[in-house]
Amino acid sequence: MSIFEHIDYMKFLKEKLKSSLPRRGQKKVAAEAARCQPSYFSLVLKGQAHLTIEQAEGLCRYWRMSADETDFFVLLVSHARAGTSELKTYFKKKLKNLKEARENLSQRIQNAEVMPEIDAAIYYSNWLYLAVHIAISISSFQTERALADRLQVSAEAVNQVLNFLQRLGLAEQKDGAWRSTQKEFHLPKDSAFVSLHHGNWRRRAVDNALLRVPDDLHYTGVSSIAKRDIDVLRTKILALIDESRKIIGPSPEEELICFSVDLFVI
Numbered sequence: 733m734s735i736f737e738h739i740d741y742m743k744f745l746k747e748k749l750k751s752s753l754p755r756r757g758q759k760k761v762a763a764e765a766a767r768c769q770p771s772y773f774s775l776v777l778k779g780q781a782h783l784t785i786e787q788a789e790g791l792c793r794y795w796r797m798s799a800d801e802t803d804f805f806v807l808l809v810s811h812a813r814a815g816t817s818e819l820k821t822y823f824k825k826k827l828k829n830l831k832e833a834r835e836n837l838s839q840r841i842q843n844a845e846v847m848p849e850i851d852a853a854i855y856y857s858n859w860l861y862l863a864v865h866i867a868i869s870i871s872s873f874q875t876e877r878a879l880a881d882r883l884q885v886s887a888e889a890v891n892q893v894l895n896f897l898q899r900l901g902l903a904e905q906k907d908g909a910w911r912s913t914q915k916e917f918h919l920p921k922d923s924a925f926v927s928l929h930h931g932n933w934r935r936r937a938v939d940n941a942l943l944r945v946p947d948d949l950h951y952t953g954v955s956s957i958a959k960r961d962i963d964v965l966r967t968k969i970l971a972l973i974d975e976s977r978k979i980i981g982p983s984p985e986e987e988l989i990c991f992s993v994d995l996f997v998i
Contacts, residue, residue, distance in 0.1 A: 789806060
């Protein structure tokens with residue numbers, strides 16, 4: 733459950749208590765964490781009172797919420813407590829800015845440099861550069877011949893890509909085998925090459941869908957929904973992306989995959 737899906741801190745509190753284990757006694761424990769009487773905490777849950785900022789921060793520490801989650805929860809409480817429309821607007825804007833900053837994926841990926849534009853123009857010009865870059869992390873795809881066979885391209889094309897990756901410090905050759913290095917680049921959200929990068933892999937997805945491989949997954953849905961639910965979906969997708977990186981990071985390099993997600997207003 734993500735705090736960023738909520739616009740009402742009281743609703744979040746109820747869901748948090750409901751999902752916490754063990755469920756019995758959670759209200760009392762949460763009240764102690766907030767340093768308030770259980771009777772007052774019950775009034776908060778009924779919408780008859782508000783948490784103070786200090787009580788909100790105490791709950792965040794008890795639930796071990798991250799800095800971003802704490803900031804967001806405290807702002808939700810501040811927004812609910814605001815006594816004027818101007819102050820509510822102020823806190824609403826702060827909440828919006830925090831969500832937008834969190835949703836900027838370039839800020840969520842650590843230890844990644846921004847690739848120089850002259851090199852990015854080549855790297856993102858074709859799907860093959862990224863495919864080779866990732867493929868050489870797999871032991872069975874660390875020769876030019878193996879890469880050419882796996883990706884169904886010429887050995888000359890693979891050689892050109894490998895030399896380019898080596899120049900950027902993204903690949904190295906040792907004992908006849910190519911390996912990826914620890915160096916990492918990230919493409920900022922406002923980069924001119926974003927559309928090229930997405931386009932390369934969306935076209936590959938279309939080509940792959942034609943093969944109808946049973947274990948592959950392709951989904952496209954066009955729907956009409958409430959505007960408020962767009963934010964809910966966006967938050968869940970971002971959480972999924974975060975979770976996927978936690979799985980992919982320590983996962984042994986055995987297969988080459990493409991994981992792509994889209995959500996946009998038509």
